[in-house]
Amino acid sequence: MQDMNLTGLFIDLMGRLGLNYEFLATGYEAQIWRDGFITTLYLVAVTIPVSLIVGLIFAACLTSGRLWLSAPVRGFVELTRNTPTLVQLMFSFLVLNTVVSNMLGGAQNNPLSPFFWVVAVVGLHVAALHAEAIRGGIEAVPSSMIEAARGMGFSQFEILRYVQIPLAFRASLPAIVNGLISLVKSTTVGNAIAVSEITYASIMVWTQRDNVVELMIVLLAFFSLINFVVARVGSWVERRLAIPGYGL
Amino acid sequence: MTASTATETGAAIVKLEDVHLSFGQTEVLKGIDLTINKGDAVSIIGPSGSGKSTILRCINALVTPQSGKITVAGTRVDQLTKESERIQLRKRVGIVFQQYNLFPHLTVLDNIVLAPTKILGADRTATVKLARELLEKVRLSEKADAYPGQLSGGQQQRVAIARALAMKPELVLFDEVTSALDPETVGEVLWVIRDLIRDGMTSILVTHEMRFAEEISDTVVFTENGRIVDHGSPQQIFHTTDNPRIRQFVGGLSGGGRGAVRDGEGI
Ligand SMILES: Nc1ncnc2c1ncn2[C@@H]1O[C@H](COP(=O)(O)OP(=O)(O)OP(=O)(O)O)[C@@H](O)[C@H]1O
Ligand SMILES: [Mg+2]
Numbered sequence: 264m265q266d267m268n269l270t271g272l273f274i275d276l277m278g279r280l281g282l283n284y285e286f287l288a289t290g291y292e293a294q295i296w297r298d299g300f301i302t303t304l305y306l307v308a309v310t311i312p313v314s315l316i317v318g319l320i321f322a323a324c325l326t327s328g329r330l331w332l333s334a335p336v337r338g339f340v341e342l343t344r345n346t347p348t349l350v351q352l353m354f355s356f357l358v359l360n361t362v363v364s365n366m367l368g369g370a371q372n373n374p375l376s377p378f379f380w381v382v383a384v385v386g387l388h389v390a391a392l393h394a395e396a397i398r399g400g401i402e403a404v405p406s407s408m409i410e411a412a413r414g415m416g417f418s419q420f421e422i423l424r425y426v427q428i429p430l431a432f433r434a435s436l437p438a439i440v441n442g443l444i445s446l447v448k449s450t451t452v453g454n455a456i457a458v459s460e461i462t463y464a465s466i467m468v469w470t471q472r473d474n475v476v477e478l479m480i481v482l483l484a485f486f487s488l489i490n491f492v493v494a495r496v497g498s499w500v501e502r503r504l505a506i507p508g509y510g511l
Numbered sequence: 512m513t514a515s516t517a518t519e520t521g522a523a524i525v526k527l528e529d530v531h532l533s534f535g536q537t538e539v540l541k542g543i544d545l546t547i548n549k550g551d552a553v554s555i556i557g558p559s560g561s562g563k564s565t566i567l568r569c570i571n572a573l574v575t576p577q578s579g580k581i582t583v584a585g586t587r588v589d590q591l592t593k594e595s596e597r598i599q600l601r602k603r604v605g606i607v608f609q610q611y612n613l614f615p616h617l618t619v620l621d622n623i624v625l626a627p628t629k630i631l632g633a634d635r636t637a638t639v640k641l642a643r644e645l646l647e648k649v650r651l652s653e654k655a656d657a658y659p660g661q662l663s664g665g666q667q668q669r670v671a672i673a674r675a676l677a678m679k680p681e682l683v684l685f686d687e688v689t690s691a692l693d694p695e696t697v698g699e700v701l702w703v704i705r706d707l708i709r710d711g712m713t714s715i716l717v718t719h720e721m722r723f724a725e726e727i728s729d730t731v732v733f734t735e736n737g738r739i740v741d742h743g744s745p746q747q748i749f750h751t752t753d754n755p756r757i758r759q760f761v762g763g764l765s766g767g768g769r770g771a772v773r774d775g776e777g778i
Contacts, residue, residue: 411608411671415626416630425614508659508660
């Protein structure tokens with residue numbers, strides 16, 4: 264009840280400013296909108312780790328010196344970097360998803376949801392950006408340091424794991440944070456395949472209520488807030504990982 | 512392990528026989544024969560590009576020669592075909608380079624502890640204890656928690672030596688470990704190596720520190736143009752040799768001073 268009163272107060276206050284948030288008092292549209300926020304947050308929370316883990320794996324493949332690992336990843340990175348995410352999403356959902364459905368004997372057997380495809384497409388797209396940044400960092404580790412590690416008995420993978428990636432991750436952190444900020448914004452492509460994230464939900468509401476400006480204000484504030492948090496966490500990690508006496 | 516622990520003081524621990532190695536078209540080692548006994552300190556001297564570093568890299572299986580036999584602590588290095596086998600050898604043969612190459616993101620202690628714990632699977636507590644002992648040995652106990660970037664070159668190089676020793680190697684290779692150092696800090700690193708040799712560690716040093724080589728070596732090897740021109744006691748190589756090239760090289764170094772030598776070195 265407290266909640267209802269607060270909502271009522273908010274609607275009333277905004278009404279005086281000429282902003283129409285009356286739909287918040289309704290059950291159905293308010294619910295859609297709230298779910299939209301949650302879906303977007305959920306998308307962001309799942310896609311960020313996916314992009315980081317895959318980005319790391321991609322970078323490892325690109326720098327492995329093994330053609331059968333690096334060539335496919337290089338091809339994928341170029342493709343995803345140079346084509347619109349929206350097109351990739353539509354291709355994945357309309358073509359790949361259909362292929363999967365056919366293979367499993369019908370859409371009813373296909374466990375892959377539109378949500379999955381947004382995570383996959385946006386996650387891999389940003390992973391490609393991360394991979395390029397991390398690859399730069401891996402290649403910047405001096406060859407003499409790698410030889411010293413080899414001389415001690417480290418395997419190529421152990422050098423990657425204990426030396427190159429820790430250094431490359433630090434060096435590429437600013438680029439990674441930029442990638443994550445664009446990831447947050449890119450989750451909105453989900454509305455093209457009816458994932459009810461916040462832009463999709465907002466469109467549903469404002470076509471009924473004709474309150475585009477009101478919803479836009481919240482929408483912009485919402486994304487700004489998420490990315491503010493991403494940037495702050497990024498600089499916190501950067502400070503945590505800073506190496507005393509090292510020029511990074 | 513078995514063959515190596517059986518190696519007694521005085522027995523050959525490193526043996527190179529007619530080792531030939533080329534990088535592409537360039538023949539770098541043109542038939543190297545070299546025997547080093549356990550517990551010995553051997554210095555390799557010679558002009559830049561004569562193949563000194565390449566000899567060390569062969570011993571540590573960092574490069575593989577085209578022909579010739581290499582035996583290190585009972586292992587036929589030239590016959591190792593798999594990288595995993597070479598890794599096994601490298602764990603037993605320490606190598607320290609000119610550019611210390613400490614891991615900049617790890618503290619001094621973690622630099623020393625990383626390899627034994629991660630690649631030998633040694634117990635961490637025991638390794639930390641060993642690392643502290645080694646730091647005391649190289650006189651850097653108070654720097655355990657510092658990062659490499661906070662240390663001078665000489666201090667970093669001493670950590671690099673401690674890091675190599677933490678693997679409990681059967682021999683240690685030193686490749687011009689003082690060449691990148693300021694003259695004031697060269698001494699502190701040589702001091703550590705001298706100690707190590709006195710403790711009986713089999714050591715092979717590529718060095719331009721002639722006076723040091725003379726003082727600590729059991730044998731001095733002179734290389735030129737991919738060949739071992741001569742080898743013998745320090746007295747022989749530095750004082751009584753008839754070879755004009757060696758006389759010129761040794762004389763040139765002591766006459767020209769360190770600065771002149773260092774300008775001529777490749778990094
Ligand atoms: N990886 C490599 N690829 C091609 N050539 C190489 C490589 N490593 C060394 N060389 C060449 O082999 C020759 C011997 O090199 P090496 O490093 O063994 O000489 P060095 O005696 O240690 O010289 P310095 O005193 O300058 O360190 C040089 O001519 C060098 O250019
Ligand atoms: Mg050299």
